[in-house]
Structures are given as structure tokens and as C-alpha cells.
Amino acid sequence: MHNEVLTRKQPVSSPRRRRITWAPYLFIALPVLYSLALSGLPLLKGFQLSLTSAKLLNPNGGRFVGLQNYQTLLASPQTWASIGVTLLYTLLVVTSSVLLGLAAALLINQYFFGRVVVRAMLTVPWAVPTVAVALVFTWMMNGGSGILNAVTETLGLGRHEWLTDPTWALLSVTVATMWKVTPFVMLVLLAALQAVPIELVEAARVDGANPWTTFRVVTMPAILPSLRVVVLLMTIWSFRRFEIIWLLTGGGPADATNTIVVGVYRTAFSQFNLGVAAALGMLGVVMSLAVTVVYAVVERQGTER
Amino acid sequence: MRQRRLFLQSVRGVAALAMAIVAFFPFYWIVNTSMTPADELYSGGQSVWLDLSRAQYAFQILTTESPFLRWLGNSAVVATGTTILSVLLALLAAYALSRFRFAGKGLFSFIFFSSQMLPEALIIVPLYALFVSLQLLNQPAGLVLANTAFSMPVAVWILKAAIDGVPLEIEESARVDGCGPMKTLRYMVLPIIAPSIAAAAVIAFFDSWNEYLFATTFMRTKSLWLASTGLASFQGEYQTPLDVVFSGAFVFSLPAVIFFLIVQKRIVAGLTAGSVKG
Known part of the structure; x- marks a missing residue:
């Protein structure tokens, strides 16, 4: 994959590089400055805030307190619980959505009657706005007349307070999230599957390979790059996901769904403590960065092989 | 052979359709809930079928x-x-x-x-x-x-x-x-x-x-x-x-x-x- 990119680019750009070196910078200056101003600058500002005692009502009037906010956070069991919840939520969402998305993609990649309709129906959840997702899952999962309870009761699994019982809340939030993000996984993997040369699959079949062997030896290696990307994106997006958790449970009950980003928001806008919120935010950024670095290392090993 | 392929195709079709129905259901439920009278919703009497005669009723209240x-x-x-x-x-x-x-x-x-x-x-x-x-x-x-x-x-x-x-x-x-x-x-x-x-x-x-x-x-x-x-x-x-x-x-x-x-x-x-x- 990398080779292909390089060979395509080399002859294209080296002659031009000699002629006009300023052109690319002229093109890219504005968007880069924009990104730096709107996400780089806030990041620096966030770091600065994290060293102060700033309060929401007077965000720029905090006193410098050094690393005190970080010390407070690291000493608090709530922070560690929240890191745990973030990791568990990420693990559950990534595993379930990738497995389910892969299954759906493999299914849709085959021909059957009504495939176009099925594919469209499977794609819909991805497009539904988060606020609407939260409304309908709150309604379906409510402990009284929610339809989920009607289903689980019929199946003999009993009735539950899905979103207000600490035992179930994180799982319920995971299910709602999974519902929304799985179509994206499916679409990405479907695109990869459709690029697998059909001759290879046919050849394997002619050689007498059973479907499972064909999948393992032919299909899987071909879709592996896409699979890696989709796992990375799902992981990063799970780390940073705020809206659906906030709207379904607000981080409760009893902090059962209090991920780091939800914690940041609560600390800032319910406890009005901008300094501590910014420090917690910085911990979150460091965690996201760590994931990307791990990914970059894994990716490099993958391409070297 | 032909029959077997036809059979496999229908199994796939059924599996995919089941998945699609589950995936589509919450969106359908948004539509369904918007067409069910509020008192039926609160009393737990929401039907799984659509009542199209109430298609616009709630929206009119929403906009006014x-x-x-x-x-x-x-x-x-x-x-x-x-x-x-x-x-x-x-x-x-x-x-x-x-x-x-x-x-x-x-x-x-x-x-x-x-x-x-x-x-x-x-x-x-x-x-x-x-x-x-x-x-x-x-x-x-x-x-x-x-x-x-x-x-x-x-x-x-x-x-x-x-x-x-x-x-x-x-x-x-x-x-x-x-x-x-x-x-x-x-x-x-x-x-x-x-x-x-x-x-x-x-x-x-x-x-x-x-x-x-x-x-x-x-x-x-x-x-x-x-x-x-x-x-x-x-x-x-x-x-x-x-x-x-x-x-x-x-x-x-x-x-x-x-x-x-x-x-x-x-x-x-x-x-x-x-x-x-x-």
C-alpha cells in the first residue's frame, strides 16, 4: 500500500517542486492556521487553565496553583474509577461494533434477494442524530412501559431499570452506542471486501478450501488494513464520545457511566471548577495520544511484515 | 447443487433481514411513538403498528x-x-x-x-x-x-x-x-x-x-x-x-x-x- 502511494507521487511532484515551492504553503496556510487557532490554541489554553484555580463564572481570573489540580485528581478514587469506566466502555463498544459490523459486512457482501433494501436499513442508525438516538433509547429502555422490558420479560430475562440501575447502565449505554456506530464499521469493511479480487476467492474454492479457510487465508489478509483503521477510529471515537452518554445517563447512576469526558463536563459546568476540569481534560488528551502512538507502532510492524 | 445454492441464499437473506429489522427498529420506533397518543404511551399501550391517521397530529402541536x-x-x-x-x-x-x-x-x-x-x-x-x-x-x-x-x-x-x-x-x-x-x-x-x-x-x-x-x-x-x-x-x-x-x-x-x-x-x-x- 505504501509503495503504491510513493510510486504514484514521485514523478508527479518532484519536477514541480523545483518550479514553485511556495504554492503548497499558500494553499495550506489558511486551513492549518485555522486548525491551530481553533484546536491548538484551546489545547494550550486548557493546559494553562489546568494550572490555575479558574472558576466558570470568571474563566480568566484563576490564580496560578501549579500542579495542585493534577495532584488532587490523581489522589481521588473518582478519577481512577472514571478512567476504568472509559477503558471498559471503549473495550465493549469497539469489540461489539467491530464484530457485529464485520458479520454484517460479510453477509451483505453476498448476493441475495433484497440486498439493497437490507443494506439501506442497516445504514440508517449511523445517520440518526445523537439527540434523537438518546431520546428513543431512553424511551425504549425506560423501566416502566419501555419496549425493551416487554421483550426481556417475554424471553424470561425479567424487567430492569436499564438506565438508572448501576448494574445495567454502562451496558445499556454501550448498546445504544453500538447501535449507532456499527453501520460505519460495516460500510468500511464492506468497501474493503468488495475490493478483494474474486479470482482469489474462486481459486481457493477450486483448490478445495472450505469457507472458513478461504476467509482466514484470502479474505482476512486483504481487509486487514481497513480493519486496523476502523479499530483505531472506533477506539479514538469511544474515548472522546460525550453526547450519547451525557444525554442517556448524565454520567450516573452513581458514576457508573462517568467517563473522563463526561467528568470534564460535569466538573466544569456543574461544579464550576474550570481548573480541575481542564486538568482532567489534559489526562484525557494524553490517553488519546497514547492510543494513537500504540496504533502507529502496530501499523509500522504490520507494514514491515 | 442449484437447490443447495438457493437454500443458502435464502438462509442468508433471512439472517440479513433479521439483522436489518433489529437495526432499523429504533428509527421506526421514533416514527411510531410520534404517531401514538400520549396517554397510550404512558399507560404502556403502545402498539407496534403504525396509526397513520395520526401522522401529522403531533407535528402540528409541536410547531404551534x-x-x-x-x-x-x-x-x-x-x-x-x-x-x-x-x-x-x-x-x-x-x-x-x-x-x-x-x-x-x-x-x-x-x-x-x-x-x-x-x-x-x-x-x-x-x-x-x-x-x-x-x-x-x-x-x-x-x-x-x-x-x-x-x-x-x-x-x-x-x-x-x-x-x-x-x-x-x-x-x-x-x-x-x-x-x-x-x-x-x-x-x-x-x-x-x-x-x-x-x-x-x-x-x-x-x-x-x-x-x-x-x-x-x-x-x-x-x-x-x-x-x-x-x-x-x-x-x-x-x-x-x-x-x-x-x-x-x-x-x-x-x-x-x-x-x-x-x-x-x-x-x-x-x-x-x-x-x-x-
Whole structure:
């Protein structure tokens, strides 16, 4: 994959590089400055805030307190619980959505009657706005007349307070999230599957390979790059996901769904403590960065092989 | 053999259909709830079948008794602004990243990619502090600026993937005819990648349309709220009947669902290409 990119680019750009070196910078200056101003600058500002005692009502009037906010956070069991919840939520969402998305993609990649309709129906959840997702899952999962309870009761699994019982809340939030993000996984993997040369699959079949062997030896290696990307994106997006958790449970009950980003928001806008919120935010950024670095290392090993 | 294939096909069809029904159900339930009288909802008597005779009832109450249409209008204004700004900036960046080799290219790509790692909920604390200093609270323009920071990078990837696919000969011939890079981009590249620009525009528009956190934090006055904030505000208050709330949810979701279904392929191609190569 990398080779292909390089060979395509080399002859294209080296002659031009000699002629006009300023052109690319002229093109890219504005968007880069924009990104730096709107996400780089806030990041620096966030770091600065994290060293102060700033309060929401007077965000720029905090006193410098050094690393005190970080010390407070690291000493608090709530922070560690929240890191745990973030990791568990990420693990559950990534595993379930990738497995389910892969299954759906493999299914849709085959021909059957009504495939176009099925594919469209499977794609819909991805497009539904988060606020609407939260409304309908709150309604379906409510402990009284929610339809989920009607289903689980019929199946003999009993009735539950899905979103207000600490035992179930994180799982319920995971299910709602999974519902929304799985179509994206499916679409990405479907695109990869459709690029697998059909001759290879046919050849394997002619050689007498059973479907499972064909999948393992032919299909899987071909879709592996896409699979890696989709796992990375799902992981990063799970780390940073705020809206659906906030709207379904607000981080409760009893902090059962209090991920780091939800914690940041609560600390800032319910406890009005901008300094501590910014420090917690910085911990979150460091965690996201760590994931990307791990990914970059894994990716490099993958391409070297 | 033929029979066996037919059998396998139907098994697949049934499995896929079952999956599709489960996946589609919550969206169907939004529609269903919006068409069920509120007292039936609260008493647990919601039927799984649609009562189409009540299709418009809740929506009429929604539009007459809440500022929902006004909120939808606000959403459209902010989303339009975000789309124009995102696509314009992204076109410049995508062209540079696709067609030139230059020092710092990797760094610039990383700057765009890193916006995917920065949680909005973390950025919002310092951004709030900045917006207070710049008096951008309650300003639709402020919201456009904030949203663009997150939707532009996605547009960059979609457009870069599209420009990568434009044959170079076309540009070479333009250059021979004496066109500068800007003119080449405008007259030669743009018309060819128009479908991808449309896809990038759709995703930027609905990113902003669906966005809740920035909208709720920065727009404090109720008449300036966007539809996402307004809709979420119905949750947990008991003045607005549930069927009315869900008719709002349906009207709010429908445009997003339709447009995403149309452009999904290009969005997927752009997002993954950006992460693989970026």
C-alpha cells in the first residue's frame, strides 16, 4: 500500500517542486492556521487553565496553583474509577461494533434477494442524530412501559431499570452506542471486501478450501488494513464520545457511566471548577495520544511484515 | 447443487433481514411513538403498528406550541455557515496535500488528524474561556467557527481522496495553457470532483446539524437555541407530550438519514483513505 502511494507521487511532484515551492504553503496556510487557532490554541489554553484555580463564572481570573489540580485528581478514587469506566466502555463498544459490523459486512457482501433494501436499513442508525438516538433509547429502555422490558420479560430475562440501575447502565449505554456506530464499521469493511479480487476467492474454492479457510487465508489478509483503521477510529471515537452518554445517563447512576469526558463536563459546568476540569481534560488528551502512538507502532510492524 | 445454492441464499437473506429489522427498529420506533397518543404511551399501550391517521397530529402541536421551527431554522443557518467555511478551507488543504510534496507535509496532516483525537468535551472548557473573552457566546458565527474546526479535517480527507483520483494529464494540459495552480484547481479539478464536494458538504452540514455540545454550551438564549438543544431540553420535562417530542425527533432526523444514505460511499472512502495515508 505504501509503495503504491510513493510510486504514484514521485514523478508527479518532484519536477514541480523545483518550479514553485511556495504554492503548497499558500494553499495550506489558511486551513492549518485555522486548525491551530481553533484546536491548538484551546489545547494550550486548557493546559494553562489546568494550572490555575479558574472558576466558570470568571474563566480568566484563576490564580496560578501549579500542579495542585493534577495532584488532587490523581489522589481521588473518582478519577481512577472514571478512567476504568472509559477503558471498559471503549473495550465493549469497539469489540461489539467491530464484530457485529464485520458479520454484517460479510453477509451483505453476498448476493441475495433484497440486498439493497437490507443494506439501506442497516445504514440508517449511523445517520440518526445523537439527540434523537438518546431520546428513543431512553424511551425504549425506560423501566416502566419501555419496549425493551416487554421483550426481556417475554424471553424470561425479567424487567430492569436499564438506565438508572448501576448494574445495567454502562451496558445499556454501550448498546445504544453500538447501535449507532456499527453501520460505519460495516460500510468500511464492506468497501474493503468488495475490493478483494474474486479470482482469489474462486481459486481457493477450486483448490478445495472450505469457507472458513478461504476467509482466514484470502479474505482476512486483504481487509486487514481497513480493519486496523476502523479499530483505531472506533477506539479514538469511544474515548472522546460525550453526547450519547451525557444525554442517556448524565454520567450516573452513581458514576457508573462517568467517563473522563463526561467528568470534564460535569466538573466544569456543574461544579464550576474550570481548573480541575481542564486538568482532567489534559489526562484525557494524553490517553488519546497514547492510543494513537500504540496504533502507529502496530501499523509500522504490520507494514514491515 | 442449484437447490443447495438457493437454500443458502435464502438462509442468508433471512439472517440479513433479521439483522436489518433489529437495526432499523429504533428509527421506526421514533416514527411510531410520534404517531401514538400520549396517554397510550404512558399507560404502556403502545402498539407496534403504525396509526397513520395520526401522522401529522403531533407535528402540528409541536410547531404551534414550541419554537421548534425557529430552532430548526437556527440549525440550518449555523450548518450552512459551517459547510461553506469547512469546504472552502478543506479544498485548499486537500489540493496542497494531494498534489505537492513539501517540507512539513506530514506535520500538517497530523495537525488535521489530531482533531479526531481531541474530544470536544475537553476542548470546550478552554474554548468557553476564549469565547467569553472574545464575546462570542450567543453568536451563531462563534458556533460556526467552533464546528468548522472539527468538520474541516474530515472534509480535507474526503476531498484529498477525490483529488488523488483526478488524472494528472488534465492539470498538465491546463498548465501548458498557462493556468496557475489556483486557476487549475478552480476550472479543471473542481468540476471533476463535484460529487465529492457534495459529499463533504453533506457531512459538514449534518455534523453541525446533529451537534449538541457546542450548540448547548455557546447558545444560551432560548430563542437562539439550535434544534438539537431544543429537542434535548424536552427530555425529562413533562410539559411537552411524548408524541410531540418524538415528532420533533423524526423531523430533525429525516433530512440527515436521507442525505447520508445518498452520499455514504464517498464519506466512507474519504474517512478511511485519510486515516490510512494521513
